[in-house]
Amino acid sequence: MYALKVNDIEFGYDRELVLKGISFNIEKGKFISIIGPNGSGKSTLLKTLNNLYKPTKGNIFIEGNEISSLKGKDLAKRIALVPQNTNIDYDFTVEDIVLMGRHPYKGRFQKENQNDYSIIDESLKMTNTLHLKDRPITEISGGERQRVIIAKALAQRPTIILLDEPTSHLDINHQIDILNLLKNLNKEKGTTIILVIHDINLAARYSDEIILLNDGVVLGIGKPEEVITTTNVETAYNLNVVIDRNKYTNSLYLTPVEIKKRIPKKQTETVHIICGGGTGAEVINRLYDEGFNLTLGVLNVGDSDWQHGKSLMIPMVEEAPFTGISEKTYNKNSEKVKAADIIVISSIPFSRGNLKNLISGYEGLKSGKKVFFIWDYPDENFDYTDGKATKLINEMKQTGMKVVKSVEDLVRSIKECT
């Protein structure tokens, strides 16, 4: 049985629909983030999941029960909402606030009993707020208040906790603190956590699954790597990004990149640059600024030249990270070589992995293209291919490949022959 089943729901505040046919299932014990641009409907969705708003179409099932069939207190024993703005003006103590979480378990006029007080203490302990128990809620910090509101939700003893931007207004240290607390709850108690969050990198790091909302519809749902793709982020946020893995946490890491304005095209020639590992950056910049049409290849996804190419939106032939060039990729690169007027080989390492890149350049040369090689190696011991690469380069030189000493040299030579 699913913790939550959402079946084609629609909802709007006035005439316009804000949720436009949303469906998804959430398994018990999952940690789920809902992300999406401002106004995409995240908070509204969360409120429908807590029955604060009733969908005009579709159904929501909480642990198999249709949400509207559950009485207020029965619903509150299953699901707790930590709202976005928790400004409390009255001088309630922290303990008073957390006591409110026991409301669903009490009859009218019934006083709290010992059991309630031990659950409150346990909730305060879990959120590391026991020491604040007698303090007025108005006199504690934002981070502490967020913990206390979570403690109140815990005192409700729900199986699902919904949180609307629990980390907004918190510094990075307290953001991590709150997310670790939620992750512990999720792991130790099996509580299903569903939170709205703006920080995509934190969502990717903590979540089992992500729901990406865009303009009231689900644009993506699934594991972080299935949802956080350049295409989805571009569609939802209108943002050009590079997606990599964080080397410390190994979670997806997204970096927005500036899209440089393309200068008016001055050249009609296309230059295909064979590069990698940062050897292409300067060549790319110079030829880009000169207005040439550029293509790049073969670059492993995540490579620094790959990132550079992405940020300038240059078409390129890509290979999976840290893998050799497959036959299919090699053929794609050959297509780009054929389509180009000029081939530039940057001072790529003479490694086995790069032999195929050099061979592509050689093919271009044999088919009559102008091929330039930037000879910018610090010493003589750079051939890791038992001499194969050196032999190839020598043959290419004899076939007419032009060797240049620097990028400056390259640009001058290219301009001379175009």
Ligand SMILES: Nc1ncnc2c1ncn2[C@@H]1O[C@H](COP(=O)(O)OP(=O)(O)OP(=O)(O)O)[C@@H](O)[C@H]1O
């Ligand atoms: N109480 C309301 N009455 C009328 N319209 C509302 C109300 N609350 C939200 N809206 C509208 O519904 C749409 C979705 O708002 P919602 O707050 O759900 O988006 P969100 O994705 O949570 O946004 P944000 O990231 O900015 O918090 C917006 O166009 C918003 O203006």
